[in-house]
Amino acid sequence: MTEANLLLEQQKDAVLTLQLNRPEAHNALNTQLLINLAQRLRQADADHHIKAVVITGNLKSFAAGADIKEMAQQNAITLHQDARVRAWSDISAFSKPMLAAVNGFCLGGGCELAMCADYIIAGNNAKFGQPEIKLGIIPGAGGTQRLVRYVGQARAMQMVLTGNIINADQAESYGLVTQICEPQQTLIEAQAQAAKIAAHAPLAVRMAKDCVKRANDLQLSQGLTFERRSYCLVSASDDRNEGINAFLEKRKPNYTGN
Secondary structure: OEEOOEEEEEOOOOEEEEEEOOHHHOOOEOHHHHHHHHHHHHHHHHOOOOOEEEEEOOOOEEEOOEOHHHHOOOOHHHHHOOHHHHHHHHHHOOOOOEEEEEOOEEEOHHHHHHHHOOEEEEEOOOEEEOHHHHHOOOOOOOHHHHHHHHHOHHHHHHHHHHOOEEEHHHHHHHOOOOEEEOHHHHHHHHHHHHHHHHOOOHHHHHHHHHHHHHOOOOOHHHHHHHHHHHHHHHHOOHHHHHHHHHHHOOOOOOOOOO
8 A cells, every 4th residue: 555655565464564655855754754654653553453563764765854845944933833743742652562674874853763663673774863963953853862762871962962873783782773684684574573573462562562661761669560560450361361371282372452
């Protein structure tokens, strides 16, 4: 299925792949593309047939940043009222597992989008950075906040203040990337890992994701309490009983999402 700026492919293994599709602009994230992406993620969140999502670009670019031509037409008032704010919020709020398969340029808004994923698999040709400072601006879609959580304050400060671009090896050593592949294998590997995740009990997967994400925002004692409550809730599910019974009976579990 195809729509403006976005290609969609429904996988048989419950994984939806969303491919950014503005190759003429290195997949720069204009408003319409972000709105389309947010809409598709909202739909995927509500679709019980979809259990995981992979976001990708092409071999040359994941996304090279915001659309500078579009940005040049905006001012402080229009930016405050920008539809992109809602789109970014919806992308960030996606509750199911989401992986980013990154090749080529992943800069500015593109890097911010990749960091909205639960983790990033990168081709060895990938380039990451927050170069907004070179345009007299700063990251505005989570770059200063998520980057710190991924790579630590000192490295985030260096990247944001210098605008320097790092390669895939540096990104992996910083903790921004979990795995490096040959570019042609990046999407294949991400889809395979997403399918593996999608095969697990849906409620357990979503609660596990929620617990891990909250670890950044809660004190340890609060996080442990939240984790324990989530564990107890999952233990009341039919899938929990199915998982244990399947293990004891040495068979593949049949999860229903209940």
